[in-house]
Amino acid sequence: KKVSEFIGKTTNNVAEYTALLRGLELSKEFNADEIEIKCDSKLMVNQLKKKWKVKSPNLKPLYQKVRLLLSAYRKVNLIHVPRSIIKAADKLVNKAINSSLDKDVEVHFVEEETESTLF
Numbered sequence: 318k319k320v321s322e323f324i325g326k327t328t329n330n331v332a333e334y335t336a337l338l339r340g341l342e343l344s345k346e347f348n349a350d351e352i353e354i355k356c357d358s359k360l361m362v363n364q365l366k367k368k369w370k371v372k373s374p375n376l377k378p379l380y381q382k383v384r385l386l387l388s389a390y391r392k393v394n395l396i397h398v399p400r401s402i403i404k405a406a407d408k409l410v411n412k413a414i415n416s417s418l419d420k421d422v423e424v425h426f427v428e429e430e431t432e433s434t435l436f
Contacts, residue, residue, distance in 0.1 A: 334379035341386040
């Protein structure tokens, strides 16, 4: 599925967590026991791997929801992909930022740089 939604004025970190939450909610329909997440946010990757603390009060509830959804999977692969590589994702974000309408937008991930297992 392809999703883009307007979430209002917020920080990029809240937007990253919100996007991951939406993706995890949509992924439930596949009943998979493993998931691979590609993300360009070092902050989110390190927080989810429990290397960095979640200090922002705006991020704490989002972080907790993401961790809860991830706990349903037997295996979680979290892959950090530099922003320059995932230009398609940036296009999706920009469309969402510039529009208050929900739109379907196709996203293609082309390369991955670093892979790590979260669980």
